[in-house]
Amino acid sequence: MTLGDAPPAVRNPIPANAGQAWVERLAASECPALTTRRKRRAELTGANHDPIVWVEAQGSNVVDADGNRYVDLTSGFGVAFIGHRHPIVVEAVKEQADVLLHALGDLYPSSVKIELLERLCALSPWPQARAMLSLSGGDAVTAALKTAVMATGRPGVVAFEGGYHGLSYGPLAVSGFAERFRAPFARQLNSHVCFAQWPHADDVDRALRSLPDDWSEIGALIVEPVQGRAGVRVPPPGFLQELGKRCKQHGALLIADEIFTGLGRCGAWWRSVEDELNPDVICVGKALGGGLPVSACIAGEEVMRAWGDPDREAIHTATFYGDPLGAAAALATLDVIEKEGLVALSDERGAAFARSLERASLRGVSEIRHAGMMLGLRLEAELGALWVTRALLERGYLVLPAGEHGDVVQLVPPVTLSQPRFDDFVSVLERVLETTS
Ligand SMILES: Cc1ncc(COP(=O)(O)O)c(C=O)c1O
Incomplete structure (x- = not known):
């Protein structure tokens, strides 16, 4: 599978058979509080919150155990600033x-x-x-x-x-x-x-x-x-x-x-x-x-x-x-x-990404925040970021909820994520916000 700056390719349900088997093994072996947290989130949002299980990553792409390809706008908690597996x-x-x-x-x-x-x-x-x-x-x-x-x-x-x-x-x-x-x-x-x-x-x-x-x-x-x-x-x-x-x-x-x-x-x-x-x-x-x-x-x-x-x-x-x-x-x-001059690139690209978000029609978003390649969308609804995160996952984009009240969608992509790929994301986000807010 091509990895680096490729678009999402979600071909199988999240999770499908292989992913589901891993999730069951996880539930039987990790601290039970984490499994309970997912169940609580599922009850709260009425959506499945089982995790995807990562098996491969490169650049801004991640592949799960079911062969789905995602675009990672979390950089794995901010780690993959230069992209995964450089x-x-x-x-x-x-x-x-x-x-x-x-x-x-x-x-x-x-x-x-x-x-x-x-x-x-x-x-x-x-x-x-x-x-x-x-x-x-x-x-x-x-x-x-x-x-x-x-x-x-x-x-x-x-x-x-x-x-x-x-x-x-x-x-x-x-x-x-x-x-x-x-x-x-x-x-x-x-x-x-x-x-x-x-x-x-x-x-x-x-x-x-x-x-x-x-x-x-x-x-x-x-x-x-x-x-x-x-x-x-x-x-x-x-x-x-x-x-x-x-x-x-x-x-x-x-x-x-x-x-x-x-x-x-x-x-x-x-x-x-x-x-x-x-x-x-x-x-x-x-x-x-x-x-x-x-x-x-x-x-x-x-x-x-x-x-x-x-x-x-x-x-x-x-x-x-x-x-x-x-x-x-x-x-x-x-x-x-x-x-590779990534500090200057982060400054420029972050500003360009923020402009793309500002031009978009983002229903339920009350504020767009950014500092370089750290961007955030403040939502009007508390816990709104939980829904948005799951809806985006199902469309092949990884983002994280942030803020004490779960009201911010945090976007911290690898600095290597291209503008066209980010623009694709913004179009999907517009549609997701239409349905979730
Ligand atoms: C600003 C800041 N400081 C400290 C930490 C803790 O780092 P770690 O989870 O590697 O212990 C984090 C983690 O998210 C962080 O964002």
């Missing part, structure tokens, strides 16, 4: 697999890990930078939060309502997206966290009053330059700059969570730098590994010196951090982004 990344991973799969992390590192550290430092906004590698976005956020504690000695964090930073304990404590994620674990989370309203810099002072201490106990402020999961919420000009000023004034570290927005997704290498946030720490993940799990926390050398001079083992590390395969994939991905 040949240069695949080649780099194969070459690395032939010589070294695993090394001794922070003790005896691989040469390719060192190359990636150098590359990330050179890409950072600081003339002298240092980086810590990890696997998931949540890992990078954890490293950033710990760096802030080491640098300031203060436990407090200012975060934002709607902010999403991952679900492991450190990141969850600072994630203001959907209280339901936090509620069962609330008693185990850092209690020195307050949430300001998005996007209001003035609200930071109000939020601080919910803590026993004021700025004196705040070690960090964490912010996504554009809130992704909360529904592509782009802040007004000047907001990030104002936050930056406040943090500097009070000696708190500014953490820019660029896990979704960075590396070109929002039309700049670092959206936070573009918007003059002036961060002290940058977290990066998702697109970095070109499909493999690689993330990093990067900061200026002075900030990273706060980790001190341990005479024994490193106090923040993990078995697989900086693994050779991931490092090789990340180096190849950065090469592709640089050599």
Whole structure:
């Protein structure tokens, strides 16, 4: 089957026999809560919510177990910014697999890990930078939060309502997206966290009053330059700059969570730098590994010196951090982004895609949002994005619902998705919205 920038080809029911068999095996082996979630969605929307099961992907195409071909406007949660299974990344991973799969992390590192550290430092906004590698976005956020504690000695964090930073304990404590994620674990989370309203810099002072201490106990402020999961919420000009000023004034570290927005997704290498946030720490993940799990926390050398001079083992590390395969994939991905000019392309193409959406007749859409290749359609109906997502899936397009109330359709396609292919999508979307809203 031709894959890359091909149109959808849904020839079999979703799911058909092969897909259905996988779904049954999944239901019998994964955590039951996930199967229950699909049943609940089905009850809510009156439509089947069984997943498709991916077996192959390339460029912006995905193929399921039943042989249907889709156009992926999710990039697999924002990972496939340069497209799925980019040949240069695949080649780099194969070459690395032939010589070294695993090394001794922070003790005896691989040469390719060192190359990636150098590359990330050179890409950072600081003339002298240092980086810590990890696997998931949540890992990078954890490293950033710990760096802030080491640098300031203060436990407090200012975060934002709607902010999403991952679900492991450190990141969850600072994630203001959907209280339901936090509620069962609330008693185990850092209690020195307050949430300001998005996007209001003035609200930071109000939020601080919910803590026993004021700025004196705040070690960090964490912010996504554009809130992704909360529904592509782009802040007004000047907001990030104002936050930056406040943090500097009070000696708190500014953490820019660029896990979704960075590396070109929002039309700049670092959206936070573009918007003059002036961060002290940058977290990066998702697109970095070109499909493999690689993330990093990067900061200026002075900030990273706060980790001190341990005479024994490193106090923040993990078995697989900086693994050779991931490092090789990340180096190849950065090469592709640089050599193919994908940051500028994302800016141009994202703007052109937004114009196509603005010209279309999109019933039930109250707002079109975009920052580079991160686009969002705000719907008038709460949970409306669940219906739209399923209806589009059945027509061969993968999109994700976003926003705390399921009212945003998130479009984060690979930057390689062509304009004609996007225009096809917009025509299908017009028809879907006619029937679902
Ligand atoms: C802005 C942001 N930060 C952190 C994360 C967490 O990344 P991961 O799921 O890889 O832990 C995400 C994931 O969606 C994200 O969008």
